[in-house]
Amino acid sequence: MAQPQLKRIARKEKLGRAGKKAAPKPVVRLTAHDLAARQREISVSEFFTKNRHLLGFDSPAKALLTTVKEAVDNALDACEEAGILPDLLIEIGEISETRYRVAVQDNGPGIVKAQIPKIFGQLLYGSKFHTLRQARGQQGIGISAAGMYGQLTTGKPIRIISKTGPTKPAHEFEIQIDTKRNQPVPVSDRELGDWHVVDPTTGEKSTVEHGTKVELEIEATYKKGRHSVDGYVEQTAIANPHAKVSYVAPDGERHEYARVAGELPKAPLEIKPHPHGIELGILLKMLHETKARNITSFLHAEFSRVSGPVAEEIVKSAGLPLSMSPPKAAREQAEALYNAIQAAKLMAPQSNVLSPIGDELLIEGLKKQVTADFYAATSRSPAVYRGNPFLIEAALAYGGGQLPADELVTMLRFANRVPLLYQQSACAITKSVVSNTWKNYGIQQARGALPTAPMVLMVHIASVWVPFTSESKEAVASYPEIVKEIKLALQDVGRKLGLYIRRGLREADAEKKASYIEKYIPHIGIALQEILGIDDKRKEKVCATLKDTLERSRKNE
Amino acid sequence: MSESVVPKIKKEAKGVEESILKRKKPSLRFPIRSLANVRYLEKEGYFEIRGRKKERTLTVNTVKTFAQTLRMMALSKTLVETDDIATKREAYYVSKNWDEARFLEQTESDTVMDDVEALFEVNREQLGFVPEEKGGDVAGNLIVIDKDPNTGKAIRIDCTKFGSGAYSIPISVEDLGFETKAKFILVIETAGMFQRLVKHGYWKKANCILVSMGGVPTRACRRFIRRLADVKKIPVYVFVDGDPYGISNIYRTFKVGSGNAAHINEFFCVPQARFLGITPQDIIDYKLPTHPLKEVDVKRAKDALKNDPFFLGPGRARLELRYRRVPTPEDRTPGEIPALRKDFGLVRAYSFTSSHR
Numbered sequence: 001m002a003q004p005q006l007k008r009i010a011r012k013e014k015l016g017r018a019g020k021k022a023a024p025k026p027v028v029r030l031t032a033h034d035l036a037a038r039q040r041e042i043s044v045s046e047f048f049t050k051n052r053h054l055l056g057f058d059s060p061a062k063a064l065l066t067t068v069k070e071a072v073d074n075a076l077d078a079c080e081e082a083g084i085l086p087d088l089l090i091e092i093g094e095i096s097e098t099r100y101r102v103a104v105q106d107n108g109p110g111i112v113k114a115q116i117p118k119i120f121g122q123l124l125y126g127s128k129f130h131t132l133r134q135a136r137g138q139q140g141i142g143i144s145a146a147g148m149y150g151q152l153t154t155g156k157p158i159r160i161i162s163k164t165g166p167t168k169p170a171h172e173f174e175i176q177i178d179t180k181r182n183q184p185v186p187v188s189d190r191e192l193g194d195w196h197v198v199d200p201t202t203g204e205k206s207t208v209e210h211g212t213k214v215e216l217e218i219e220a221t222y223k224k225g226r227h228s229v230d231g232y233v234e235q236t237a238i239a240n241p242h243a244k245v246s247y248v249a250p251d252g253e254r255h256e257y258a259r260v261a262g263e264l265p266k267a268p269l270e271i272k273p274h275p276h277g278i279e280l281g282i283l284l285k286m287l288h289e290t291k292a293r294n295i296t297s298f299l300h301a302e303f304s305r306v307s308g309p310v311a312e313e314i315v316k317s318a319g320l321p322l323s324m325s326p327p328k329a330a331r332e333q334a335e336a337l338y339n340a341i342q343a344a345k346l347m348a349p350q351s352n353v354l355s356p357i358g359d360e361l362l363i364e365g366l367k368k369q370v371t372a373d374f375y376a377a378t379s380r381s382p383a384v385y386r387g388n389p390f391l392i393e394a395a396l397a398y399g400g401g402q403l404p405a406d407e408l409v410t411m412l413r414f415a416n417r418v419p420l421l422y423q424q425s426a427c428a429i430t431k432s433v434v435s436n437t438w439k440n441y442g443i444q445q446a447r448g449a450l451p452t453a454p455m456v457l458m459v460h461i462a463s464v465w466v467p468f469t470s471e472s473k474e475a476v477a478s479y480p481e482i483v484k485e486i487k488l489a490l491q492d493v494g495r496k497l498g499l500y501i502r503r504g505l506r507e508a509d510a511e512k513k514a515s516y517i518e519k520y521i522p523h524i525g526i527a528l529q530e531i532l533g534i535d536d537k538r539k540e541k542v543c544a545t546l547k548d549t550l551e552r553s554r555k556n557e
Numbered sequence: 558m559s560e561s562v563v564p565k566i567k568k569e570a571k572g573v574e575e576s577i578l579k580r581k582k583p584s585l586r587f588p589i590r591s592l593a594n595v596r597y598l599e600k601e602g603y604f605e606i607r608g609r610k611k612e613r614t615l616t617v618n619t620v621k622t623f624a625q626t627l628r629m630m631a632l633s634k635t636l637v638e639t640d641d642i643a644t645k646r647e648a649y650y651v652s653k654n655w656d657e658a659r660f661l662e663q664t665e666s667d668t669v670m671d672d673v674e675a676l677f678e679v680n681r682e683q684l685g686f687v688p689e690e691k692g693g694d695v696a697g698n699l700i701v702i703d704k705d706p707n708t709g710k711a712i713r714i715d716c717t718k719f720g721s722g723a724y725s726i727p728i729s730v731e732d733l734g735f736e737t738k739a740k741f742i743l744v745i746e747t748a749g750m751f752q753r754l755v756k757h758g759y760w761k762k763a764n765c766i767l768v769s770m771g772g773v774p775t776r777a778c779r780r781f782i783r784r785l786a787d788v789k790k791i792p793v794y795v796f797v798d799g800d801p802y803g804i805s806n807i808y809r810t811f812k813v814g815s816g817n818a819a820h821i822n823e824f825f826c827v828p829q830a831r832f833l834g835i836t837p838q839d840i841i842d843y844k845l846p847t848h849p850l851k852e853v854d855v856k857r858a859k860d861a862l863k864n865d866p867f868f869l870g871p872g873r874a875r876l877e878l879r880y881r882r883v884p885t886p887e888d889r890t891p892g893e894i895p896a897l898r899k900d901f902g903l904v905r906a907y908s909f910t911s912s913h914r
Contacts, residue, residue: 513617520624523658524573524615527627531570531634546577546615553582554617 049152049179055145056472060098061228063149064220065421066472067102068092068229070142071214072236073418075106076243077136078212082109085264086243090233091200092222094250099154100220105197105213110164113171120147120158120214121175121184132388132464134268134354136418146216148177153219157187162212163195170195170208201254222250226410227421233257235412235419238365239357239460260364269353271464272304275341277349277387283338287330295337298326305347314340351382351389354462357417362395362458370456372397376496380489385481390463392482394489396455398497399504403454409433411450413476414460420474427475429459432486441498442505455497459486510554517550562684565677566634573615573627584614585626588675592816597866602812602828604866606819622669624658629669636685644689645670671817678820680776682729692726692777694751694769697760699785702734703727716766721755723769730781737766737789742782744768744830746797746807774811776818776825783827793827799835801854805861805868808832813867 052058056066068090079086084107093101111119122144147158163170170192176185195208224230233247237257242264245257278286292298299311306314315322318340320333329337357365362377377395384390397403403410413420413429424430430450438444438451445451467477476482525543528534534542569585576583588594588610595604615623632651636643643651649666652659660666674681681687695701699716701724711734716724727733743765745751751769754760760767766785770778786793795811797803812830814822839845861868 516617516620519657520620523624523655524577524620524627527624527631528570528574530631531566531627532574534574542574542577545580549577549580549582550615550617550620 049148052145052149052152054471055142056474057145057149060219060221061223062422063153063218064092064100064102064222065227065229065232066142067146067149067216067218067220068104069232069418070137070146071102071104071216072233073136074143074214075104075108075212076236076240076417078108079106079243080264080267083264083267084108085259085262086240088243088245089200089248090245091248092229092250094222095217098219098221099217100222100250101215101217103213103215105208105211107208107211110168110210110212111160111162112164113162116160116162116171116173117175117184117186120144120160120173121177121186122182132273133270134416134462134464136416143214144177146218147175148179150216150218151176154217156217159215160212161192161195161215163192163208163210166209168210169193200248230255232419232421234369235414235421236417238369238412238458239414239417239419241357241361241365241368257368260368261361265355265357268355268462268464269350271350271353271389272302274305274349274384274387275299275303275344275346278303278341280335280338283341284330284334287326287334290326292326294323295320295326295329296322299341304349310344310346314344317343348384349387349389351384351391353464354382354389354391356391356393356462357460359393359395362393362460366395366397366456366458370397371400371402372454372456373399374497374500376493376500378489378492378496380485380492383481383485385467385479388463388465388467390461390466390482390485392485392489393460393462394486394493395458395460396493396497398453398455398500400454403456405454406452408450409453409455409457412456412458414458415466415468415473415476416462417460418473420476422472423469423475426469428478428483429461429476429486431478432483433457433459433490436487436490436494438494441494442501443494443497457490459489461486513554514551517547517554521547521550561637562677562679563634563637565679566630569676570627570630582615583623584612585623585676586610586612587672588678588820590671590675590817590819592864592866595814595816595819595822595866597813597869601823603826604814604816604819604822606822621658625652625655625660625665625669626672628652628655628658629666629673633673633684633686637683642682642685642687644687646689648686675820680821680825687728688775688777690775691771692728692730692775692781693771694723694725694748695766695781696723696751696755697766698737698739698764699766700736702736704732717760721752723751723755726768726775726777726781728777730777730784733781733784735785735788737785737791738764739766739789739791740764741791742766742768742786742793743833744770744774744782744793744795744811746770746772746795746803750796770807770811773807776821779811779814779825779827782830783824786827786829793830794833795830796833799840800850801858801861803834804832804836805857805865809861809865809867 057063075088076086087107089105091103095101120143150156150158157174157176160173161170172190172192174187176187178185196205197208198205233245237245242259242261244259247255286302290298290302292301296311296315299306299314300308312322318336320329320337356379359377359379363375366375375397379393380391382389382391411424411430413427433450434448443451443453461476467479469475469477521543525539528542529539573583588606594607594609596607598605613619632648645667646663648670649660649663652666670686674684695716696719697716701714703712703714705712714724748769748771751767754767768782782793795808797807811827814826818825
């Protein structure tokens with residue numbers, strides 16, 4: 001906030017120099033009171049208004065993608081949490097070349113009326129930030145940021161219709177955000193009763209029993225291709241085989257992605273943080289906020305994998321009294337406690353809390369979108385980085401004539417089932433693929449590059465907390481444990497592919513040999529006829545006999 | 558030499574056909590054409606092929622080459638029966654009519670042709686195939702008696718009447734006749750040296766026949782000089798550069814034959830040839846001017862000393878030609894002839910003629 005002040009001083013100096021070279025005017029300095037008058041809280045919404053690139057709204061094309069992505073992430077998370085197989089309808093309508101209307105409708109549990117304004121009109125309001133559980137959204141920024149972006153660029157409020165059950169009335173809201181106070185301002189609030197919808201393509205009318213529809217108008221541009229909304233929706237369908245997704249693109253074209261898994265994925269479980277994944281600052285905060293009466297029960301209650309005896313051991317080795325009250329420890333001996341925690345031998349965090357896609361569904365998902373000759377997938381056991389359990393899955397589709405043979409492989413990266421479309425080269429997944437030796441599996445690879453093959457390669461990281469390199473969640477950070485697991489997964493699918501390719505080469509070789517026999521035996525007949533003057537009948541007999549002899553020897557090879 | 562190859566072709570083809578009808582995989586046995594499969598006959602003075610053969614059995618993997626070999630044999634039979642000829646290149650183009658069995662590169666057809674030649678232990682001219690390259694140039698006191706290709710009438714070609722040009726050795730030399738009173742034949746590696754000697758009228762002065770090989774001598778060139786020397790009983794001297802290529806490739810091939818034509822060396826070499834030129838030892842003895850030896854030359858020299866039966870012969874009769882040690886690039890090598898012509902090369906050639914016999 002001091003910046004305008006400095007500017008003013010600078011301007012004054014400039015004026016002074018430009019004027020007569022008389023005695024310089026004394027520089028105006030501000031008192032602490034003046035400054036205090038200018039100092040005030042910056043609202044989160046205001047901050048993000050100025051830094052919208054941090055959230056993925058840096059270009060009009062990306063803004064469209066991010067908006068769809070945030071709405072879809074929320075819809076899928078909501079459906080899964082409620083145990084409902086997701087049915088999504090994504091509509092993007094072009095209002096002008098730089099303005100689009102985005103609508104995402106789900107069949108989720110709906111949102112109770114009182115919560116709607118906060119969820120969609122207040123940044124950092126959400127259910128996921130305070131928990132450690134595998135989910136698409138994390139911070140509770142996404143959809144409200146999209147709403148704010150729309151409000152900033154078009155002035156239009158975000159529109160929500162939600163219904164929580166067949167007997168409950170549907171509500172329609174239009175919400176604006178007071179960016180200064182980070183508060184939702186409902187513009188309109190209507191009870192609809194029944195919620196009737198019309199299919200945008202068929203015109204069919206139906207009634208919605210429960211679900212939520214979000215509608216925004218934003219400034220954006222629409223592009224086709226892998227890095228666009230089209231690619232995002234397609235990849236979302238691959239990673240979520242249990243979802244049915246209908247997508248109406250701005251050009252009116254409708255894409256249907258059928259559900260290939262009839263069951264919901266295993267519900268991920270929420271866990272407490274593992275002590276080894278914690279930082280000193282967080283520990284201090286937890287010590288302050290805990291309801292536990294002494295540090296021993298604090299450790300046992302707030303962390304996973306800390307039993308009573310283990311907690312006592314930690315406290316002892318930190319040289320603290322067992323009955324010390326946590327806030328007191330925070331003030332005085334937190335660092336000793338922190339070091340003792342790091343030194344303690346603890347069980348690895350629970351890993352059954354994650355929800356993998358699974359190798360069968362990985363293949364089903366790929367098959368749905370990629371036509372290829374060969375598919376392979378692997379789903380690794382969970383591992384741990386910095387106290388956070390995570391799990392890597394990899395799948396590939398190879399060959400088949402539709403994939404370009406002489407181009408780099410197409411990479412599909414997913415984090416908790418969400419496609420990552422940008423910053424491919426900064427991502428731990430890409431780095432692992434590049435540093436893997438694909439030649440071992442009969443695939444070409446230039447040094448320091450992705451392999452070259454008619455192949456789509458998919459890698460999924462599932463974790464209670466996916467470490468992204470930035471807030472816009474585009475690239476996974478390269479923790480050594482993560483890179484190692486990705487590589488093991490890649491090697492697993494790579495080996496399967498290698499077997500297939502070698503078998504293919506053998507078959508191609510056998511086929512070539514068979515065609516050799518067909519091609520060249522007649523020439524032996526012609527030559528013998530020319531030299532020996534035998535008749536056609538005898539020539540045919542020679543050819544037939546020779547062919548038979550060779551075919552038999554080939555089979556015995 | 559002149560025995561027809563057609564019965565041989567028929568015999569091999571018959572063998573192949575019979576094997577096939579007996580439900581066996583037919584095979585052809587080719588002599589291995591390389592220096593590793595020749596021995597140097599000290600007394601007779603040429604490379605003789607040893608018995609090692611490679612067997613090409615008709616299998617799934619060899620069916621293409623096998624078919625090509627048989628078709629090449631059929632082409633040869635047709636050429637011989639119709640008294641026609643085809644160059645190697647023409648044979649390659651004929652194969653373009655063989656659909657799938659056609660050759661893709663001329664080197665492929667050349668190899669198959671060489672195999673067929675060795676299979677029947679004949680010269681490729683007997684198969685109706687002729688090389689493309691020139692045989693060599695001749696000037697001096699010699700009359701070649703050839704026949705008019707159409708009338709069959711004898712033609713006398715006077716090799717003194719070519720002025721600054723030369724008589725060109727034909728591809729087939731078997732039926733040529735010779736008249737000469739020359740005292741010797743001087744065979745020269747380079748066309749440049751040959752022209753200079755022609756220009757100086759050296760053949761008149763020395764009463765000789767000059768032949769230019771233009772590098773490694775063709776079979777026709779070797780056969781021409783062999784027949785001339787045999788028929789007229791005159792000595793042959795070979796004048797080559799004193800470097801590994803001149804000695805171990807050109808001179809050796811001229812005198813005792815090559816690995817590639819191992820099966821017919823007996824006829825296509827000039828065992829009576831004697832080396833005339835600078836030996837590596839001369840360079841040391843006479844402190845001759847030199848220039849650095851190329852790596853490829855060092856390799857060639859080493860290879861010859863290690864693998865060439867001519868330089869490994871039991872009698873080591875050509876000891877003076879052996880490198881006393883393997884030269885190295887630092888060693889500096891014998892200059893090639895043109896660089897030495899004033900100081901040594903010609904001097905030696907001239908002094909040789911005055912002291913000869």
